[in-house]
Amino acid sequence: MSGSFRFSSSLSPVQSRDFPKMSFFNPRIQVPNPAPLLKPTKTANTKVVLPGIVRVAASEMPVTAGKSAAMAESGGLQVDLVTEADLKENGFRSTRRTKIVCTIGPRTCEFEEIEALAVGGMNVARFNMCHGTLEWHRDVIRRVRQLNEEKGFAVAVMMDTEGSEIHMDDLNGAESAKAEDGEIWTFTVRAFDPSSCPERTITVNYDGFAEDVKIGDELLVDGGMVRFVVTEKIGPDVICQCTDPGLLLPRANLTFWRNESLVQERNAMLPTISSKDWLDIDFGIAEGVDFIAVSFVKSAEVIKTLKSYITARSPGSKIAVIAKIESIDSLINLEEIIKASDGAMVARGDLGAQIPIEQVPSVQKKVVQLCRQLNKPVIVASQLLESMIEYPIPTRAEVADVSEAIGQQADALMLSSESAMGQYPEKALAVLRSVSLRIEKWRREEKHLDTTDPSVVSSSTPPSISEEICNTASQMANKLKADAIFVYTKTGQTASLLSRNRPDCPIFAFTPSTSIRRCLNLQWGLIPFRLDFSDEVESNLNRTFSLLKARGMINSGDLIIVVSDVLQSIQAIKNADHSFSIESAYKAMQASSWESCSPLWSRVWLVLKGRIMTNLMRSTRSLSDDASCPVCGSVHMTFAISGYSPICLAPFSLKILSTRLD
Numbered sequence: 201m202s203g204s205f206r207f208s209s210s211l212s213p214v215q216s217r218d219f220p221k222m223s224f225f226n227p228r229i230q231v232p233n234p235a236p237l238l239k240p241t242k243t244a245n246t247k248v249v250l251p252g253i254v255r256v257a258a259s260e261m262p263v264t265a266g267k268s269a270a271m272a273e274s275g276g277l278q279v280d281l282v283t284e285a286d287l288k289e290n291g292f293r294s295t296r297r298t299k300i301v302c303t304i305g306p307r308t309c310e311f312e313e314i315e316a317l318a319v320g321g322m323n324v325a326r327f328n329m330c331h332g333t334l335e336w337h338r339d340v341i342r343r344v345r346q347l348n349e350e351k352g353f354a355v356a357v358m359m360d361t362e363g364s365e366i367h368m369d370d371l372n373g374a375e376s377a378k379a380e381d382g383e384i385w386t387f388t389v390r391a392f393d394p395s396s397c398p399e400r401t402i403t404v405n406y407d408g409f410a411e412d413v414k415i416g417d418e419l420l421v422d423g424g425m426v427r428f429v430v431t432e433k434i435g436p437d438v439i440c441q442c443t444d445p446g447l448l449l450p451r452a453n454l455t456f457w458r459n460e461s462l463v464q465e466r467n468a469m470l471p472t473i474s475s476k477d478w479l480d481i482d483f484g485i486a487e488g489v490d491f492i493a494v495s496f497v498k499s500a501e502v503i504k505t506l507k508s509y510i511t512a513r514s515p516g517s518k519i520a521v522i523a524k525i526e527s528i529d530s531l532i533n534l535e536e537i538i539k540a541s542d543g544a545m546v547a548r549g550d551l552g553a554q555i556p557i558e559q560v561p562s563v564q565k566k567v568v569q570l571c572r573q574l575n576k577p578v579i580v581a582s583q584l585l586e587s588m589i590e591y592p593i594p595t596r597a598e599v600a601d602v603s604e605a606i607g608q609q610a611d612a613l614m615l616s617s618e619s620a621m622g623q624y625p626e627k628a629l630a631v632l633r634s635v636s637l638r639i640e641k642w643r644r645e646e647k648h649l650d651t652t653d654p655s656v657v658s659s660s661t662p663p664s665i666s667e668e669i670c671n672t673a674s675q676m677a678n679k680l681k682a683d684a685i686f687v688y689t690k691t692g693q694t695a696s697l698l699s700r701n702r703p704d705c706p707i708f709a710f711t712p713s714t715s716i717r718r719c720l721n722l723q724w725g726l727i728p729f730r731l732d733f734s735d736e737v738e739s740n741l742n743r744t745f746s747l748l749k750a751r752g753m754i755n756s757g758d759l760i761i762v763v764s765d766v767l768q769s770i771q772a773i774k775n776a777d778h779s780f781s782i783e784s785a786y787k788a789m790q791a792s793s794w795e796s797c798s799p800l801w802s803r804v805w806l807v808l809k810g811r812i813m814t815n816l817m818r819s820t821r822s823l824s825d826d827a828s829c830p831v832c833g834s835v836h837m838t839f840a841i842s843g844y845s846p847i848c849l850a851p852f853s854l855k856i857l858s859t860r861l862d
């Protein structure tokens with residue numbers, strides 16, 4: 201959609217609201233307090249005796265300086281100082297779980313402006329290829345990369361394709377044009393020189409336009425912000441009369457309606473990915489963007505085609521493909537599209553131009569729920585704080601809309617014009633942040649009263665042990681009121697499965713890959729760190745605890761649940777084609793000796809299918825009396841799970857370690 205515009209001339213200007221200020225490493229940048237509403241809520245859990253105690257040697261922690269201090273990178277651990285300051289000041293539980301995507305445009309493309317957004321909480325920078333030149337996009341994307349490198353941020357880059365929508369020209373560079381009630385305008389497929397363009401004439405980008413429309417059709421600009429009726433057709437020219445006056449903005453989206461239904465004729469055959477989009481995609485791959493959002497997706501096929509194209513062009517690439525849900529076709533094929541994608545965006549702007557506007561809220565809810573079931577991140581986009589393009593505070597209705605999306609536990613919220621060309625990008629970001637913090641806290645407090653809230657997600661994916669373990673780890677974290685879940689993940693998959701459970705505590709995701717770290721930054725509740733780690737889980741844990749503790753990011757007494765998908769045994773049983781098989785796992789287990797396991801694992805609590813099995817080493821042989829479940833107290837050792845034999849379970853399993861720091 202091209203920028204929609206809310207008339208506001210009838211509203212009197214309002215007083216700017218002063219958000220609390222707090223300065224971080226850059227004294228020039230003043231940002232609102234990341235958590236003005238919350239104070240640390242540390243939970244002292246004295247009832248449960250937990251097995252693993254990791255002692256931290258504070259002396260291990262080097263004091264960083266200069267550039268590395270700005271990046272907060274030491275001992276291979278990378279986190280930005282804003283996250284660090286937030287964790288120290290406000291505690292784990294008060295961190296924001298809902299992520300924020302900001303569209304970067306003329307108002308926010310300079311380095312300092314991007315930095316201010318990153319400091320203010322931007323997790324993903326979105327580039328809309330409808331606007332700007334490739335050179336512009338290249339320069340600005342590189343500024344985001346530079347910011348990440350210099351300051352340790354993990355701001356991901358999302359490229360959003362133009363797609364084959366029907367839209368108006370760029371108004372020859374004018375900011376807007378006013379269409380008055382009853383005026384006659386011509387929409388044409390002829391192209392004009394700016395100097396020779398007749399008055400009230402708009403060029404349309406779709407060649408079949410004049411043939412597809414009929415006299416009497418309604419022509420809607422931006423889903424109805426301005427409305428015309430077709431009165432005459434003269435060759436390539438469509439003559440229209442304005443029936444709902446308003447502002448026409450450059451490259452505004454056009455739809456035409458007949459008998460109150462959207463007309464889908466030859467325009468329905470337009471390719472989802474146009475030749476311009478393919479060039480832009482090549483550009484995105486070359487620039488190493490983290491996400492490509494595909495506009496006007498009609499079927500799963502297009503997503504599959506794009507994914508295999510990316511793999512062919514850039515083998516090993518981690519670029520994730522996001523399906524924009526904004527057309528009738530995308531709703532018809534919703535489940536297949538989401539399954540094929542790495543995430544989805546509820547693009548309410550164009551969606552609201554294609555379906556009756558009153559259906560948009562229920563579609564949003566449905567897409568958000570489906571994405572969670574299918575374990576795909578979901579972004580709610582468009583017009584969240586539209587009035588803040590002009591005004592320093594949002595309307596109450598906008599805050600209610602934002603609250604609803606946060607309450608639905610969407611992974612991310614997106615700013616469009618508010619950050620791209622609005623007058624108050626940082627304030628709009630601050631509103632999303634403070635509303636997120638407030639609603640998330642309120643939701644946690646209310647949760648125990650809500651018996652309908654499914655604390656465990658019902659699965660639409662084939663059952664997997666890692667999924668069950670992540671579900672159980674999250675339940676365990678909630679039950680024990682853990683301060684955080686730590687996850688060590690190479691691919692990010694285990695971190696996603698934990699995020700999907702929306703646990704009460706934040707999830708610290710440690711990954712050795714900077715690109716995975718950026719991708720995880722889109723997902724609910726994940727605080728991604730880059731960490732060089734080995735397959736030695738115990739040493740990874742000790743190192744992380746030392747580093748975080750010495751930086752003051754975790755404290756004595758904090759209760760941490762640890763999930764790791766990195767285990768030596770798993771490495772050992774990889775087949776040549778990197779798949780796992782029960783047979784190879786069985787052989788690897790037979791070959792390995794339990795006695796050679798690290799002593800730490802004698803304190804490991806292994807959680808499978810909701811059952812907590814203690815002391816893996818002893819339990820595989822004989823059960824000892826002290827091997828009771830810390831949650832329910834009972835002693836049960838069942839291995840008849842999922843039809844696997846016990847010996848096969850361990851290598852397929854992720855291990856969960858709960859530990860209270862001292």
Ligand SMILES: Nc1ncnc2c1ncn2[C@@H]1O[C@H](COP(=O)(O)OP(=O)(O)O)[C@@H](O)[C@H]1O
Binds near residue numbers: 549618
């Ligand atoms: N790269 C850019 N260059 C110039 N203007 C931009 C750019 N990106 C966004 N904008 C402006 O911000 C508005 C909102 O952005 P967005 O919602 O992404 O686009 P659209 O309105 O086309 O759906 C656009 O209509 C445009 O005016």
Ligand SMILES: C=C(OP(=O)(O)O)C(=O)O
Binds near residue numbers: 549581
């Ligand atoms: C996000 C959207 O897409 P675009 O800005 O590309 O029109 C939308 O339509 O809501």
